[in-house]
Amino acid sequence: MNADGTNQVRLTTQTGFYNRPSYSPDGTKIIFVFGADVTGQTIYTMNADGTNRVMLPVGRESPSYSPDGTKIVFACCFGQFQLPNGIYTAGADGTSSVRLTTGQFDNLPDWQPIRISRRTPYDFDGDGRADLTVFRASNGFWYELTSQNNSFVAVKFGQNGDRIAPADYDGDGRTDVAVWRDVVFGAGNKAYFYITNSSDGSFRPEQFGATGDVPVSGDWDGDGRADLAVYRDGSLSGGQGYFFYRPSSTPGVDFRAIAWGTNGDKPVVGDFDGDGKLDAAVFRPSNGVWYILQSSNNQVVAQSLGIATDIPAPADFDGDGKTNIAVFRPSNGTWYTSPNPQTNYGAVQFGAAGDLPVPADYDGDGRADIAVFRPLNGTWYLNGSTAGFTGVQFGNNEDKPVPNAFVP
Helix, strand or coil: CCCCCCCCCCCCCCCCEEEEEEECCCCCEEEEEEECCHHHCEEEEEECCCCCCEECCCCCEEEEECCCCCEEEEEECCCCCCCCCEEEEEECCCCCCEECCCCCCCCCCCCCCCCCCCCCCCCCCCCCCCCEEEEECCCCEEEEECCCCCCEEEEECCCCCCEECCECCCCCCCCEEEEEECCCCCCCCEEEEEEECCCCCCEEEEEEEECCCEECCECCCCCCCCEEEEEECHHHCCCEEEEEEECCCCCCCCCEEEEEEECCCEECCCCCCCCCCCCEEEEECCCCEEEEECCCCCCEEEEECCCCCCEECCECCCCCCCCEEEEEECCCCEEEEECCCCCCCEEEECCCCCCEECCECCCCCCCCEEEEEECCCCEEEEEECCCEEEEEECCCCCCEEHHHCCCC
16 A cells, blocks of 8 residues: 555455565565464465465564565474474575574564665765766776875776766775776677776676666665666657666566656656665756656656756755755856755856866765866866865866766
8 A cells, every 4th residue: 555545455365364464675575474374374475466476485473574685584483394493584485594593482583674874976985085086088097086095096997988887886885987888899789887896806797778878877776786777768769768777686687667757858866865775867958847756655756947958967965865956057157956855946156168067075074065077177176065165187178077977
């Protein structure tokens, strides 16, 4: 049913005793207890719509999924299944059970939720501050000026024509160097992500997306790791836009699709409702409206901010854990930002025509800073929310500033 109690849907009809239903983390399955009588209850799973009901070969009390969906915890067994009493874990399919406690009446186990710390986008050294970083397509190098010790780093990764897709794919709290290549020789119209994991330096190639898509990587499933993701404009799919992502929390699932947007919309990357997951969101230049599908409650937010020539530049400017909608207007070098969910906005003049918006938390105070990269002289101009104004020459006029990676 809906959170307010409306739209109740009955999922099961078999007569018996039902107990303790619980969703899997990705919302696709429900685990529950059922039996023809109280003493014969056992653990079952089914799809979220009530189909594909399966009895698991374990337990009879208080089942619950682990936060990543790969395991369950349950109580056992009061004479059932030849297992001694206690608390157990097992695989999500009920196999490979492990006994954790031995108490005769141990019951009602549950998993502690994963507490995901807020990651700082474009933080390559893990110090909680975004780093000045550029990608030079002509030679395929990433050049980084680390905020931790102000050292210079150069990494060869990518080639001319690649789109950069930096994000924390391995969940170690540091942004990984990554590119998305939509034209791969001999692969038809298939595209690939190429990633270097910062946790161990390993190389990770993965086919995902198609020619013409736009990378929109980030944490779509809320497990603390960025997911491979692309946006497909409606002009490529019969008028309907789509976000596609591969959930890192659910191994074996190739992709999930969210129908959102239409021809000409610009995809924007952000967690606008603050639930730890990216939301499907677009900016529509034709009417200056942002359309956001909130992942927390599946509700739609439509908010006007901007004109057709503005550049969408969302970020968490107020440090509340929610992405603020924002645009940069090149014609007058002004930023227009709006807190969520209010519709009032603030205007800050910072930048000039030709600048690229690069909002990120450069001073480590938990709030994104208004900032621009000026290709004309290869200079970063940062309006730090704590540190104040800073100008740093780093890069040249052919470079792509990394914090501009997902700015459409």
